[in-house]
Amino acid sequence: MKTSKYAWMAAAVLALAACNNDEEFTDNGPAAAQITAGVSGPATRAIDNQWEADEIGVMVTDAPTSNMETLYKNVKYTTTSNTTSANFTAAEGEGIFFQDADEKVTFAAYAPYQKTDGYAILPGTAADGVVSGSTADQSTREKQKAFDYIFASGATASRANTTVSFTGGNAFSHKMSRLIIVLKTSTTDGFSAEEVKDGTYTLEGLNHSGTFNVTTGEAKAKTTETSTQVESWSLTDYSLETDDDTQKTKTFTSILYPQTYTALTLKAVIAGQTYTAALDGIEDNTLVSGYSYTYTVTVKKTGLKVESCTIASWTEGGSYNGDATMK
Incomplete structure (x- = not known):
């Protein structure tokens, strides 16, 4: 009888621990998106075939059950890589975070990044995402990179799989x-x-x-x-x-x-x-x-x-x- 009592108590402790673990898995705060990206074709930038410590703007284009599409319209991610494929990170606490546990979220991204006053604001004078510019002076590589626009879309991720992969068919492509x-x-x-x-x-x-x-x-x-x-x-x-x-x-x-x-x-x-x-x-x-x-x-x-x-x-x-x- 004493043995049964201790066995019952041990089972209760295990059940409580399992319950707590389940709660931590489903309700442990937003999970951060992880960005990886490449560029389709043999060239990625204006001159050669590598990222060059670039900054990209990432946005949520479809979030069926949350407000992520409204929250994240222009989030800056950066890489220090000089390779053809790279991982991008946001500043601490300033990235994209998944809201709902089972939601499949769709993303798009562009480069070079255009600064705005917040993640929920699109670039452009009318905050509509349309950026005006001129290619009249491109005498240096840095000047050319400022309008060597590239774009990627269609990558999906979720809280269970947080990697947003702009690769393969969803890789960046040249738009100029x-x-x-x-x-x-x-x-x-x-x-x-x-x-x-x-x-x-x-x-x-x-x-x-x-x-x-x-x-x-x-x-x-x-x-x-x-x-x-x-x-x-x-x-x-x-x-x-x-x-x-x-x-x-x-x-x-x-x-x-x-x-x-x-x-x-x-x-x-x-x-x-x-x-x-x-x-x-x-x-x-x-x-x-x-x-x-x-x-x-x-x-x-x-x-x-x-x-x-x-x-x-x-x-x-x-x-x-x-x-x-x-x-």
């Missing part, structure tokens, strides 16, 4: 367009590599004013009614420029709002002589979101020769040919 112009010469073309390097280059026909919507990932140039195309945009002064002495090439890389243009014209002034070349061939004269277009131009004293336009990194943009004239 990229235009690369490679200038090359040789000893048989009449100009030296130094003369090509010392030349000045402009591009006519682009629209540099545009918007990015952090909630949908849509990037687009403003209409001609609200923004005019730049007649003479200096690649030499305002586009990211690199030289390759081995290949005797000079490369201008530009990040642009997706847009439809009337015509693109490259103008070069080399050794006091002015050359022009029409950059033709892109379908419907439209720079498409996520696509990268590379024109290779051979600089000759008889004129500029526009060779095939090929894809470099992002999504394939096509291959084009054209001719040039000398003024």
